[in-house]
Amino acid sequence: MAERTRFRALVLLAAMALVAVSCGARFPRTTTTAGAPTANAEGEPLAVAEGGGAAPGSDTTIAGASGAAAGSPAGGGATRSKSSAAAGAAATPGAVDPGPTTGVTASTIKLGYLLPLSGAAPVPSNFEQGANVYWKYINDKGGINGRKVEVVIKDTKSSAQVGKDQAKFLIEQAKVFAVVVLDRLENQQAIGEYLDSRKVPNIEIQTPANLKQDQTWTFGVTIDHAVQGKLIADYFGKVLKAAKVAVVYENTPALSPGVNAFKSEIGKLGAEVTYSAAIDGQENDFASEARALSTSGATAAWLYMAPTPAAKLANQAFAAGYHPVWFANSISWGFDLVFSVAPTALAGARAFSPWLPLSDPRTNTYKQAYQSQTGQTPDDLGIVGWGVGSIAGAGLQNAGKNLGQNGFRAAMQSLKFAPDIWAPLSFGPGVREGANVVAVLKEQGGHWALERDFTAAF
Numbered sequence: 413m414a415e416r417t418r419f420r421a422l423v424l425l426a427a428m429a430l431v432a433v434s435c436g437a438r439f440p441r442t443t444t445t446a447g448a449p450t451a452n453a454e455g456e457p458l459a460v461a462e463g464g465g466a467a468p469g470s471d472t473t474i475a476g477a478s479g480a481a482a483g484s485p486a487g488g489g490a491t492r493s494k495s496s497a498a499a500g501a502a503a504t505p506g507a508v509d510p511g512p513t514t515g516v517t518a519s520t521i522k523l524g525y526l527l528p529l530s531g532a533a534p535v536p537s538n539f540e541q542g543a544n545v546y547w548k549y550i551n552d553k554g555g556i557n558g559r560k561v562e563v564v565i566k567d568t569k570s571s572a573q574v575g576k577d578q579a580k581f582l583i584e585q586a587k588v589f590a591v592v593v594l595d596r597l598e599n600q601q602a603i604g605e606y607l608d609s610r611k612v613p614n615i616e617i618q619t620p621a622n623l624k625q626d627q628t629w630t631f632g633v634t635i636d637h638a639v640q641g642k643l644i645a646d647y648f649g650k651v652l653k654a655a656k657v658a659v660v661y662e663n664t665p666a667l668s669p670g671v672n673a674f675k676s677e678i679g680k681l682g683a684e685v686t687y688s689a690a691i692d693g694q695e696n697d698f699a700s701e702a703r704a705l706s707t708s709g710a711t712a713a714w715l716y717m718a719p720t721p722a723a724k725l726a727n728q729a730f731a732a733g734y735h736p737v738w739f740a741n742s743i744s745w746g747f748d749l750v751f752s753v754a755p756t757a758l759a760g761a762r763a764f765s766p767w768l769p770l771s772d773p774r775t776n777t778y779k780q781a782y783q784s785q786t787g788q789t790p791d792d793l794g795i796v797g798w799g800v801g802s803i804a805g806a807g808l809q810n811a812g813k814n815l816g817q818n819g820f821r822a823a824m825q826s827l828k829f830a831p832d833i834w835a836p837l838s839f840g841p842g843v844r845e846g847a848n849v850v851a852v853l854k855e856q857g858g859h860w861a862l863e864r865d866f867t868a869a870f
Contacts, residue, residue: 542794
């Protein structure tokens, strides 16, 4: 049984070969969470009929969501009544014309998802569960302001160009209202820029360093990579008290801002980066890096990479007699599954995370819904889909019943939202990187446990 579990973990980790923060939810290609297909077997969209859905006037209040005009502080999480939620929602987007209503009917809202289902860095199918569970949970309660949410998924094939082509399909043929994007960081940046040029609201699960100021239709829901690099250095120096540290990262230019910010801050703290190296994440042999790390004297090492190379490198370093405090950045290898492959080598590891661990009681709603709908034991892979769904849902709710793309953008731009399991978000004028805080997780008995709640400083 143990060998079977280990084999399953190896297969899933191999599928999770995404750079740094590139994991997300996967949806069935032709299925909608409202229970009706939006595309045929060839991926062509089907017409969505008017009518049906929730009864007029029924809606779902998403706890903790508000617009800036409602006066909620950043990260505020108090549950509000439907009347107060509606008042806060109407205040911000009401100042602008709602704009195009593409993808919106009297009873439905159609969202697009761009995910790498195939190619060099596919997401595992486990991710689809959390997102589907979330939207069914919301739809069963009446949807968003009386409308059920449907999703259309397209495969980026881990390619920026394919991703842009699929974005064009979602806009021009599937006619979606907004798009959620997850891919390798460099691919996601290119896709986000294309969607922004088409004036389509898009939620980026990864947040690149220094999101362009004129990219006003794009909203990042995880920590900026450069901000994160500095924060990791602060954690190493101020919390772990490490005088010698290391960073090993996948060789893509998109990760350079994070690495550079880390090194700069380490120097300011009076510590030393004794080993730094770029790797090819598709390789299997990291013996030379393991040996170099073991002689570097580093007591803490940041593995800025996908789960598969992180587990391989840690195992090979352990075999060489080296076991520092290994560190995972936000949405990289901070999943319980990694401990099935490197249980001893990664013992005592730490991670920054935009979500809470399964052991935290704030994940109970997710776990109960997951168990009820699927009959399966919930895992932390599904948290990504649930968490990002809740963010999109909060923006849709705050845009109000007179829903349009301009109004949704305005609602997102002023969103102050404390999701149940995700980092608190605080957008504002000129601020579209809303989650520059992280939870700190620590390995405990082969699972991630909460060491420190969401924070922006140490």
